[in-house]
């Protein structure tokens with residue numbers, strides 16, 4: 001299926017449902033207004049992009065909502081394409097973020113109402129009408145009713161790239177770059193790489209398997225909070241301050257690994273949800289659509305680059321300057337990071353759980369077209385449909401039989417990780433799981449507890465893969 005067909009089928013699902021209860025009561029003005037419009041955005045001096053935005057800024061304004069509150073958001077579409085927004089990470093009805101969600105027609109306006117839940121770092125972004133390749137995304141923070149909060153400030157970092165190009169045959173990575181994100185255990189074994197990431201890269205040099213790892217898009221510029229490294233204002237900090245970074249990956253196709261020289265990250269939340277075992281690591285990895293909350297104690301005065309451990313990404317702009325009060329000079333980068341980043345390290349030991357059914361989903365490249373991706377050999381909408389009964393618990397097993405990672409996501413619902421490659425785990429609640437390349441396996445427990453039931457998309461958050469067919473329908477029966 002090409003992207004036009006996929007988008008049309010998504011749009012058709014919306015049109016059919018136009019009579020569903022989607023309006024806020026007429027008496028009440030919206031709490032927030034989002035205007036979808038084309039704008040020019042300066043990523044760095046000399047590089048201005050023309051892109052679709054929410055309200056002219058990239059990223060869009062922060063939406064801060066209170067947990068449990070009723071929210072009405074009015075979306076005004078000033079573009080020539082139908083538009084729809086995903087309230088990523090929130091549990092909402094399928095007429096707000098599912099297959100029954102009506103698009104906002106070109107030139108039209110619609111109001112979406114929902115309850116703000118659960119608390120945590122979420123994001124809102126375009127599903128139809130541009131997707132993650134566009135500038136249509138912004139942070140969505142659901143403030144909890146109460147939070148212990150062992151931190152002084154909170155700083156949001158949104159990662160994104162602009163001006164993509166997609167070579168027909170894919171981009172062969174000429175090497176697995178030093179500082180690349182953690183691979184699956186089987187892939188590590190095949191490549192003869194030890195547990196260490198980053199650093200010299202010699203251990204991964206020399207041709208062979210790594211030459212088969214591909215990227216499917218290239219970008220002219222990378223950014224944090226819409227600005228290339230050095231182009232935005234530095235983040236000013238004080239010695240002793242505990243800063244909670246909420247890192248949101250709004251990339252269309254890339255997992256990123258970030259480090260801050262001389263500092264460590266206490267990782268407290270994955271996808272906005274508290275983890276059972278917070279851990280101190282020297283790097284953070286975040287896949288497409290994922291979020292990581294990490295507390296950094298500012299105890300190494302200076303001027304630093306918080307940036308990608310991959311040189312190319314950093315050189316093209318993936319970084320931001322952290323400047324201590326009173327410190328002067330050029331921002332310093334060095335990559336001392338060594339820690340692997342794997343989900344199960346933050347979890348409790350796995351435990352047996354009774355399930356009402358299971359789904360085995362094999363993810364592969366499809367031979368039918370250069371950019372086609374399949375689940376169990378089929379392309380959306382012919383992929384297997386996952387039928388769940390409300391109140392039931394289901395095991396979803398992803399096996400990645402491809403050379404690329406797949407950040408698998410379910411809209412309108414969350415899940416719990418049960419296994420990462422060979423290691424079982426529990427207590428980690430997420431909405432995206434990056435299934436690592438080359439026989440990576442992820443298993444998740446899906447509790448069918450959306451109070452409204454409905455039909456939702458299960459999809460790869462790599463936008464190139466989603467548009468290439470890597471999506472399916474999860475339906476409450």
Ligand SMILES: [Cu+2]
Pocket residue numbers: 086088125289409461
């Ligand atoms: Cu999303």
